[in-house]
Amino acid sequence: MRYDAEHKERTRARVLKEAVRAIRTEGPERVGVAGVMARAGLTHGGFYAHFSSKDELVLAAIGEMFAGARNTFERYTAGRPPREALQAYIDFYLSTAHRDSREYGCPLPILSGDLPRMAEPVRAQFAEGVARLTAAIQGLLEQLGRPDAETAAASALAEAIGALSLSRAVGGPEQSDAILAHSRASLAERLGLIDQAGRDQA
Amino acid sequence: MRYDAEHKERTRARVLKEAVRAIRTEGPERVGVAGVMARAGLTHGGFYAHFSSKDELVLAAIGEMFAGARNTFERYTAGRPPREALQAYIDFYLSTAHRDSREYGCPLPILSGDLPRMAEPVRAQFAEGVARLTAAIQGLLEQLGRPDAETAAASALAEAIGALSLSRAVGGPEQSDAILAHSRASLAERLGLIDQAGRDQA
DNA sequence: TGTACATCAGTGAACGCGCGTTCACTGATGTAC
């Protein structure tokens, strides 16, 4: 290699990072090769030295997003007792900050609408992401001794994703804040958490 | 007018109907003027006799979708006692039939992902649709004597939308069916309904 | 140490394609006499 061994890899990572940003901001159907490359400080022609097609880029970028989501879950829950861990993750998930920063948020609500039209490998990643997160929540609920942990986990995840999607879609800040607050209150009650922190933080 | 008075109106309705179909199937960003016109049995040039732009078409089509959704809610709830009405609507909403027929389903999960990128009038329609449906569910819960009807209604709607979105996004029929079943069970319990019908129908 | 060479990440012009929109036109139909 003429450039040092990591050079190309670093460039690829930069392009990938910009692709993630673009998917989050514009949606997976609107990402453009030229735009992503320009934001990475390159011209569009060089793209094919790193990815064989736009579809491959999107697939890789979505993989990156799910890796990030697993990280986020870890960050909020690792080393905490189950009730506190659940509380922390839900408070984050249904926070106005999460709603407002599509750039760093959970990929599930961002991708769910476009997914039925996407290629199989992406759908498989998504399905695994859902299963993984549901299982993680279920695990916490089982530690709390809940007998219906599986149903409760699936239900909580569905509500969290639905509430976040709605709060982003609805324009007015009041209506949007209310959607998040109602779901935080409901989840706190259903899962036996304390809602205080959640309410105040909003 | 050279053609009888209703001729143009009927054509417009046909184009609009195809636009609704296309938005539901392909998503609002993918609808094409030429495609919609072709499905309506016309050539693309004639489009501008009916709509001044593609954006106007999309706006009108989405209006149509929300009108349909109000109809659907009425159909499942009108003339029924509140508990039965709620049960019927939720059973419909979280049915595999609803999941599988994007062509006739609720516009909220279909549009929520694309909405943050859409024009103001569309967002206003969406926000009104959410408010209306939440209020209708809240009304039923109040008739059932629930003190926290507002929170419960917002929470139930969020869960229903989230579960439907996830069940559509996830590929495998088992995982998808399970998501619906869990949310039906959870909502039935939370709202004091009987889940039998829901479980069996899936 | 200095010079000639080989490599290959990145450049930028060009391609075919589908899109939304425009526009001169056509021809089926209702109206006037």
Place this chain on the structure above:
DNA sequence: TGTACATCAGTGAACGCGCGTTCACTGATGTAC
């Protein structure tokens, strides 16, 4: 009743534009001697 005319919904070629992809090239860099 029959004929000439006016209307206008719908046609289809053309436009400019942005897209994903290709490709001949360039020039900064590492290697060989």
